[in-house]
Amino acid sequence: MSDRFPEAVALALTATGWQPGIHIPEEELLRWYRALGTAGIEVPPSAIKALWEFGGMTVHQYGPGTDMSRMPFRIDPLVGLYAGDVLAAYGAALGRPLTPVGEYDLGRGRLAMDPRGAVYLWWGDLWHVADTFDGALIALIEGRRPTRLNLTPAREPLPPKPIDEREARDKARRHVVGGGPHAPVDFVMTEFEYGWLVQPIFADPDPMANVGAGQWIIDRRNGRVSLWPSLPTENILALFRERHVDA
Template structure:
């Protein structure tokens, strides 16, 4: 059993290909290269940083299929694949200015209903049509929020939650 996750969360992640010590460095490197190739209208570009590379090395390529009731919200499928949210340099640059940190795409939630992104401090956010949500201060907290259907904190206009 993982001490980083509750038994429930660890089991869901294991059922979808994760295991303690998992490393997918080569696919992560390729995905980061693809994502960094996207350029926004004003020249915005995604720039990787250690926290996101570390998270992708361990969790990249996980496609979690789930549904049903969660603790607070319905559980939705999600994918940890930054290439699925690569065309977001403008969106993440704008949100980065709000929270005062650079962001890099982690993947998507639902059927492309939300972008998952990590900031340079390791915090994870979900951006959808209704706003921006703080999923956790770490990838572990964010995965727990996503797997359990826990209500994330709404990010306010001043960048706090």
């Protein structure tokens, strides 16, 4: 492992529970793949490989780094789903699609990969972190400053075809249910003027066991699926209208 990562980086990774040769369950990887696909996001082999080995890992860190502060980050593609439109717009400007792979700085930024394996950080602007996922882990853990890209996000048109409730329910079932012992077993759909709010139902009746699971909105105008935090319904719908209707 020392040949692959510097000693301090290797220690930070093993502190998360990661070990060489250990992978996340295939069911979890498949659930992520389906969820991204339902949202219209491509998942290239480079992202699948990274998620299979490092998915679910959270690096808790603060303090000075090589040339910037070290910030916590998590490898989980679903936390970046709601930023899918932004990443798609930057990917169009970059000339390569971007796949969300995690979050940075307690959700203030999103990590993404391109088909070549390069890692980027959307943190107000788009930044290039490293050309490989291993290189990105090293840069993030050592606190190395990424390179800001002078890009203007493209304005991509929304798919024009609206969907009905049957199609929305099919998307919800493929997106939410299944994928491991802790995944939702069912869902509840609540219709509003721009689509449906989808809230997961878990086998564990204890609500505290599923804090942070999130909920989804399916846009009836174009079929897009976005992931939202576990906030009260009225707050989520207000945020959706602000970002996707009034903007």
